[in-house]
Amino acid sequence: MEAMLHDRPSMDLKDVVMGLHWSPPPERGRLSVEPANLDAICVLLDARGKRLDGIGPGRLANANGSVIHTGDSRTGASVWDDERIFVFLDALPPAVHEVVFSVVSSDQRPFCDVAGASCHLSDCRTEEELLKVELTALGHLTEYCVVTLQRSLSGWSIRAGAFPGSG
Secondary structure (H helix, E strand, O other): OOOEEOOOOOOOOOEEEEEEEOOOOOOEOOEOOOOOOEEEEEEEEOOOOOEEEEEEOOEOEOOOOOEEEOOOOOOOOOOOOOEEEEEEHHHOOOOOOEEEEEEEEOOOOOHHHOOOOEEEEEEOOOOOEEEEEEHHHHOOOOEEEEEEEEEEOOEEEEEEOOOOOOO
């Protein structure tokens, strides 16, 4: 399963949002199935791949507010995105060279067992979807590096499913 990266020049990106969605389990009579607990994570790295900061359900923003997580969903019951991470690229500290977005199954439930699990990266200004990943199609994985944004002199480039420092 490959992420679907939409053709678009990435140099002019200013503000992006990574959205994560999944569906709650269906009701099964008197038996209650625990909902999955997926988490959207954003890690900021320097040019050497050293972790500068991590933003997720346990830490909702970085020090200067250029990365903001909307909070932890433990049910997947939202109509649209259950968790979102906003990144204001021009406001990131100068030391940030890479922005890595990942999804982790906190309860270790494989993505294939989470109904409707998907995520996307979109441009905040235009709401244009730049990338979409159907997590349910990833089989028994419980974590996935969705996309890496890398800073260069000409702007930001997007690498779907890439791990930090791999490009």
